[in-house]
Amino acid sequence: MLPEHFYAFVENFPSVNTRTSYVRDLQDFVNFAGSDETAWTLKQFIDYRDDIATRMTPATVNRKVCSVRSFLDWCRSQGRITINVAEAVKLPKIQVREPTLAFTDREVVRIVKAPNRATLKGATHGLILSLLFQLGVRRSEIVNIRCADLRSDRGQMVLTIYGKGQKSRELPISDELMAEITAYKQKWADIGETFNSTDFLIPVGAGTVYRIVKRYAKAVGIDRRVGAHSCRATAISHLLDTQKVPIRDVADFAGHSSINTTAGYDKKRKGILDSAAHKVNYES
Secondary structure (H helix, E strand, O other): OOOOHHHHHHHOOOOHHHHHHHHHHHHHHHHHHHHOOOOOOOOHHHHHHHHHHHHOHHHHHHHHHHHHHHHHHHHHHHHOOOOOOHHHHOOOOOOOOOOOOOOOOHHHHHHOOOOOOOOOOHHHHHHHHHHHHHHHHOOHHHHEEEHHHEEOOOOOOEEEEEEEHHOEEEEEEOOHHHHHHHHHHHHHHHOOOOOOOOEOOOOHHHHHHHHHHHHHHHHHOOOOOOOOHHHHHHHHHHHHHHHHOOOHHHHHHHHHOHHHHHHHHHHHHHHHHHHHHHOOOOOO
16 A cells, blocks of 8 residues: 555546556555655666566556656655656667558458357457447547447437546447447346446456457458557548548547647558659669
8 A cells, every 4th residue: 555645646647547557656666665755766766677677568667667757756846855866767768669550441341240249248349349440449448438428419329438638539429330339238138237327338358358359350360460459540540541531530539639649540551652662663
């Protein structure tokens, strides 16, 4: 259990997921160095960094050290300490990850059709895939959808999605997707379960969403590296490239605070299509 003032720092963040992450990272360091931040030393941070680097990725090491560093910045602003010793810790370099690989239109159709929707399990998996591909939502957003987030607005069904930093966006639900949600709820009703407005629409964890995408991608013969984010990348790229939707509208759809983030989803493909290599033509 962390000291009370640790939680006072964490409460500054509006997102539940962010607060949970900070508590976990702070607790991890407290287990290593003790709970008195006034006694923490640079050597302890270096030893901690080196220790977790043996079993965690550079990105995770950075996040954990930066979490404690942010806490110490807050402590300094509150007058609890005068120096943030964690500022001097050198963080490991993070390798640039390969762009998320999207699915082709044909692959999307095959994946979405793969689950056996006659069963509750299949209906659940099918609805998750439909939400991912049609609404481009993050897996963390799917698992936090509550029944009350789905409502009618002047005859149009709308789903409110709460994204990063608890920023919300409203997405219209097609008749086809609404029919799938209704059929999914009926499967629960068939076994005597009903939904209250505060209940989660799909009671699964984010890890389960990832495994569902992997499972059905493999089932239709896709063996490259894909995941839940591939579905989101597919929806965004489809709107930008195939449907030619203005980038600002796509950014609103995806919940991006900057259109630069949205543009990044299509950057690799644009680079290939626009490459000067297409112009190489040696005449004999």
